[in-house]
Amino acid sequence: xxxxxxxxxxxxxxxxxxxxxxxxxxxxxxxxxxxxxxxxxxxxxxxxxxxxxxxxxxxxxxxxxxxxxxxxxxxxxxxxxxxxxxxxxx
Ligand SMILES: [Zn+2]
Numbered sequence: 659x660x661x662x663x664x665x666x667x668x669x670x671x672x673x674x675x676x677x678x679x680x681x682x683x684x685x686x687x688x689x690x691x692x693x694x695x696x697x698x699x700x701x702x703x704x705x706x707x708x709x710x711x712x713x714x715x716x717x718x719x720x721x722x723x724x725x726x727x728x729x730x731x732x733x734x735x736x737x738x739x740x741x742x743x744x745x746x747x748x
Contacts (some may be wrong), residue, residue, distance in 0.1 A: 666706040670719050670726065671699050678734045687736050690746050698737035703729065 675696055678680075679685060686693075708738055 662711070663709050664715050666708055666715070666718050666722050667703050667726075668700060668705070669715055670722055671696060671703070671730070674730065675699070675734070678731060681739075682735070682738050685742065688747070691741050694741045694746060695734065695737045696705055698728070698740055699733045702733040703748065721724065 675692070679687060679692075679695070683741065685691070708715075710718065
């Protein structure tokens, strides 16, 4: 199990989503809404698959970060607007 294929975009989103949501007021942070937001963000961003051994992912995520931060924040804001408009719960 040393080798693996990872979607760097997904790792990046998981690592940065909570921090991004901290900057957005009035958004429900329950597991359902957070998952909805994450799914919407991942659908907007192009996946980036890498074959890598464990431990190399973080350096790839870091390299990915510099070019993608603006796009990521934009996608989070779009996703938040959609989830606010139709929450999956009362
Ligand atoms: Zn919620």
